[in-house]
Every structure is written in C-alpha cells, then in structure tokens.
Amino acid sequence: MNEASLTTLSAILILLIILSAFFSSSETGMMALNRYRLRHLSRTGHRGALRADRLLARTDQLIGVILIGNNFVNILASAIATLIAVRIWGDAGVVIATIGLTIVILIFSEVTPKTLAALYPERIAFPASHALGPLLKLLYPVVWVLNLITNNLLRLMGVQLEGDQSSDHLSREELRTLVNESGSMLPGRHQDMLLSILDLEKVTVNDIMVPRNEIVGIDLDDPMDEILRLVRSSQHTRLPVYRSDINNTVGILHLRNISRLLHTDEINKATLMQLCREPYFIPESTPLHTQLFNFQKERRRIGIVVDEYGDVLGIATLEDILEEIVGEFTTDFASSSSQDILPQSDGTTIVDGTTPIRTLNRALNLDLPTDGPKTLNGLITDYLESIPESNLCLALHGMRLETLQIKDNVIRTVRIHPIEPSESQSGSENEKPDK
Known part of the structure; x- marks a missing residue:
C-alpha cells in the first residue's frame, strides 16, 4: 500500500467518522424535539418543522434509516482503520485500530454530537431532515424489510404496535406541570387562571x-x-x-x-x-x-x-364560577369578602366565621382542607365535635385560632394568630383547645 492509498483511506476514514457523528446527532436531535413546539411550528409553515414532523410520523422508519446509515459507516470505518493500522504497525495494528477507533468514535461520533443535539435539538434536527428524507426514500426497501422483521419480533414478545404508543396526549396533571414550568413564557396571572380552569372539576x-x-x-x-x-x-x-x-x-x-x-x-x-x-x-x-x-x-x-x-x-x-377562574372582580363592596377578612396591626387577622374556606385560603395564602366543612365555623366545630359554649383558643392546621364571638350556635368571629415555624414544629399540628 503506497502513501497515496494511505492518504486516501485516511481521508475516507475521517469522512466516515463525520458521517457517524451526523447520524448519531440526528437520532438524538429528532427524538429530543419538543413535539408540541414542533406541531406549533408546523402549523405556522416552518419548513424544517414540517420535514421533521413528516419523518417523526413513522418513528420506526426514521430510526431504521438512521441506524442503517450509522452502522454502515461505523463498520466501514472499522475496516478501513484496520487496513491502515496493519499497514503501519503490522499484526499489532488490529488491536491498536480497535482501541483507537473505539475512543475516536465515542468522543467524536457519539458523546459529543449526541450531547450537542440534546442541548439544541432544533438546530440539529431541522437541517438533518434535508438529508434524512431523501435517504429514507433511497433506502426504503431495506428499511421496510428491517421494520417488517423487527415489528414481527416485537409482536411475538407481546408488544402492541397499533395506534400511537408514544401517547403524546397530556393528562391533566401533566398539563398542570407544563403550566407551572412555563416560567416567563406565561405571566403569573395567566398561569393562575389556567390552573384554576384545570381545578374546576374538583370543585362543586x-x-x-x-x-x-x-x-x-x-x-x-x-x-x-x-x-x-x-x-x-x-x-x-x-x-x-x-x-x-x-x-x-x-x-x-x-x-x-x-x-x-x-x-x-x-x-x-x-x-x-x-x-x-x-x-x-x-x-x-x-x-x-x-x-x-x-x-x-x-x-x-x-x-x-x-x-x-x-x-x-x-x-x-x-359570576361565582368565573371568580374561581379569574379571581375576585366584584364591585359589590357590601358583599365583598374583604369585609370578612380584616388584617390587624399586630399581625393577626379577624375573620367572619361564615367565611368560606376557599376564600380564606386565597386571601391568606393558607392550605386549609376544602373536602370537608365549607366555612371556618364549620372547620372549628367539626374539629371540636361540638359547638363551644364560650370563647376558646386552639391550634389547627398551622394556625392558632381564638374565637371572639359565639352567637346562635354559630362562631361569628375568629382571630387568627399565625404560628411561627419553630412553634409549629415543636407542637402538635392540632392541639387540644385551651379554654
């Protein structure tokens, strides 16, 4: 083997390593695309998104053509690297080529391109779709046979391939997480409204x-x-x-x-x-x-x-239902909940006993249970299991409550004392009432 042949093989080897990096990054980039953003871009006519969306419509075919190309160039690169190494180092070249090419492929054709594609999937996947589309058409017979064999093997293993197994549809809790993690993409007010809409079926x-x-x-x-x-x-x-x-x-x-x-x-x-x-x-x-x-x-x-x-x-x-979504917007000051919740200068809050717990949670940023009694009066009497005959104090759900007025078998007015973190940790969450 002369010097010219050695140089040619070396150039081909470098090209194959680059092609291997292309296939590896394409696979990761395609799989890492945000499907919802991809569909949005497709609806707006983005050409790269349209090409990628068409390829991802049949994921098995896309993976098939990528793996065929990747394995082909890797095996061919291994054969050429062995020829070059044997020419230079003799029989020891086989071991040197195996170790050396493994390190090179791992660094330059696997880890680096896949990491880059995972970080910037659109920058990799959209340009790669230019080549993957024609390549899929060219190798379609091979891809079809490959998918036929693998799909039958999966069916023998009990895997159902019919329908969309990727399950792109979001559940309610997944959508809630998506809204919560939207960050600055959605104003906080809009996030609250969307979450409130998701909560509507939990409220009667x-x-x-x-x-x-x-x-x-x-x-x-x-x-x-x-x-x-x-x-x-x-x-x-x-x-x-x-x-x-x-x-x-x-x-x-x-x-x-x-x-x-x-x-x-x-x-x-x-x-x-x-x-x-x-x-x-x-x-x-x-x-x-x-x-x-x-x-x-x-x-x-x-x-x-x-x-x-x-x-x-x-x-x-x-209006009551709409306020569950957008918050208070009433101009009826006589019936406004602010009249029932009065913050005091000493840090306590005086609350009307008939105030709904949901209103109290929103106004004071509390987390009182809403699956039982509907009002603060009901919450206290449910815990005491009786209607108190005289005013008392009790610790309940992270608050220290002091009844101020009891009339007609109803707790009319309550003073809420916030419990300090050290106090709530050292004592029981629900202490026995002190009369």
Missing part, C-alpha cells in the same frame, strides 16, 4: 354557593312596601322570589325588568310574578366545569342549589 357548586342564611330574596308574604324597599336598595341584579320560605321558590326576578315600574302605581305582586322567570335548580354535587356549560346551555346566570331531598342550600351564580 356546594363549594362556591352563597349559603341559604345569606340569600337576599323577595318573600311574597311580605307587605308590598317592604318588597319595594328591598328592590330599591338591593345591590344584586337578580333576586329569588319565594312564598314564606326559600324552599318555596317560585321564580327569579331580574331587577331590570321591574325598574321601569318602580315609580308607577302599576306594580303589585301579580305584576311582579309576571316579570319573574321560572327558577333553575342545581344539584349540590354538580362540578363547576359542568355547571358552567349548563349555565351556557340554559342561558342562565343564577341557580338555586338543592340537596338530594330538594331542600334549598344556597344560590350559585355565573
């Missing part, structure tokens, strides 16, 4: 309804003057209309319909009933995402929440 109308004892409505048994006074002073747009008891709800009155009659003598209870719309009842266990669609389908904005026996538990409105 019973969690967000206005409880029965807080319902403002029109009792047809009241004098007409009192009814008109209620209508004129109401801060709500829609009011339930009932006879004697809220369980006997007969309709929902939109105040817009009656406003034009307030200054005339035409208004009476019969006229008021004509202006009412039939009531819309909601089972208490209805998930919020279902109720949101039901409101849309029925063209309603308010519903009467009832239990399994048909007794009224409260009312739920479209």
Whole structure:
C-alpha cells in the first residue's frame, strides 16, 4: 500500500467518522424535539418543522434509516482503520485500530454530537431532515424489510404496535406541570387562571354557593312596601322570589325588568310574578366545569342549589364560577369578602366565621382542607365535635385560632394568630383547645 492509498483511506476514514457523528446527532436531535413546539411550528409553515414532523410520523422508519446509515459507516470505518493500522504497525495494528477507533468514535461520533443535539435539538434536527428524507426514500426497501422483521419480533414478545404508543396526549396533571414550568413564557396571572380552569372539576357548586342564611330574596308574604324597599336598595341584579320560605321558590326576578315600574302605581305582586322567570335548580354535587356549560346551555346566570331531598342550600351564580377562574372582580363592596377578612396591626387577622374556606385560603395564602366543612365555623366545630359554649383558643392546621364571638350556635368571629415555624414544629399540628 503506497502513501497515496494511505492518504486516501485516511481521508475516507475521517469522512466516515463525520458521517457517524451526523447520524448519531440526528437520532438524538429528532427524538429530543419538543413535539408540541414542533406541531406549533408546523402549523405556522416552518419548513424544517414540517420535514421533521413528516419523518417523526413513522418513528420506526426514521430510526431504521438512521441506524442503517450509522452502522454502515461505523463498520466501514472499522475496516478501513484496520487496513491502515496493519499497514503501519503490522499484526499489532488490529488491536491498536480497535482501541483507537473505539475512543475516536465515542468522543467524536457519539458523546459529543449526541450531547450537542440534546442541548439544541432544533438546530440539529431541522437541517438533518434535508438529508434524512431523501435517504429514507433511497433506502426504503431495506428499511421496510428491517421494520417488517423487527415489528414481527416485537409482536411475538407481546408488544402492541397499533395506534400511537408514544401517547403524546397530556393528562391533566401533566398539563398542570407544563403550566407551572412555563416560567416567563406565561405571566403569573395567566398561569393562575389556567390552573384554576384545570381545578374546576374538583370543585362543586356546594363549594362556591352563597349559603341559604345569606340569600337576599323577595318573600311574597311580605307587605308590598317592604318588597319595594328591598328592590330599591338591593345591590344584586337578580333576586329569588319565594312564598314564606326559600324552599318555596317560585321564580327569579331580574331587577331590570321591574325598574321601569318602580315609580308607577302599576306594580303589585301579580305584576311582579309576571316579570319573574321560572327558577333553575342545581344539584349540590354538580362540578363547576359542568355547571358552567349548563349555565351556557340554559342561558342562565343564577341557580338555586338543592340537596338530594330538594331542600334549598344556597344560590350559585355565573359570576361565582368565573371568580374561581379569574379571581375576585366584584364591585359589590357590601358583599365583598374583604369585609370578612380584616388584617390587624399586630399581625393577626379577624375573620367572619361564615367565611368560606376557599376564600380564606386565597386571601391568606393558607392550605386549609376544602373536602370537608365549607366555612371556618364549620372547620372549628367539626374539629371540636361540638359547638363551644364560650370563647376558646386552639391550634389547627398551622394556625392558632381564638374565637371572639359565639352567637346562635354559630362562631361569628375568629382571630387568627399565625404560628411561627419553630412553634409549629415543636407542637402538635392540632392541639387540644385551651379554654
């Protein structure tokens, strides 16, 4: 073997090592592509993304053509390296070529290009698709035979190949993780809204309804003057209309319909009933995402929440559901939750006992359980298993609670003392109450 032949073989060997690096980086780059970003870029007409998406549509064929090319150039490089080494070092060249080429391929054709492709998959995969597409067409018969054999072997092993085994669809929890890890790509406010939408099916109308004892409505048994006074002073747009008891709800009155009659003598209870719309009842266990669609389908904005026996538990409105997604946006300061949660200068917070736990969690960044009692009063009495006869203090779920007012078998006012980390670690989470 003369010097010219040795130089030619060396050049071919270097080219084969480069081709090996190309196939290795292409495989890693293609597999490391973000499928959702790839589909987005494909929809916008990005040519590289379109080519890569077509190749990834049949992953078995893509891997087949890459491995055929990679193995071919590696085996050919091994043969040429052995010829060169034997020419230079004789019989010892076989061992030297094996060791030397293994190190070179590992460094320059495997680890380095694959690491680079894993870090920048789009920069590698999109240009590589220029060559992989035509190469797949050229070697398609070989790839088809190879895939036929391997797919049959996989079927013999019990592997189901039909359908999309890669399962690109995201579960709800995976989507939640994706939103949480979006970082600066999504503003924090938008992240909160998306997460709230995902949580809608975990929340029922019973969690967000206005409880029965807080319902403002029109009792047809009241004098007409009192009814008109209620209508004129109401801060709500829609009011339930009932006879004697809220369980006997007969309709929902939109105040817009009656406003034009307030200054005339035409208004009476019969006229008021004509202006009412039939009531819309909601089972208490209805998930919020279902109720949101039901409101849309029925063209309603308010519903009467009832239990399994048909007794009224409260009312739920479209605004209540939307606030679960976007947060508080009401301008009704009289009913605003801020009136029920009053921070004090000493670091404590005075809270109305009827404040919903979900509202309390959002306002004070707490993590109180919401799968049991719905209000702070209910949470305390559920823990005590009785209604306290006098004010007391207790430690509960990382807070020190002090009841300030107990009236009509309801804890009306509670002072919340935040527990210091050292205190919460040294003591029990739920201490016995100190009276």
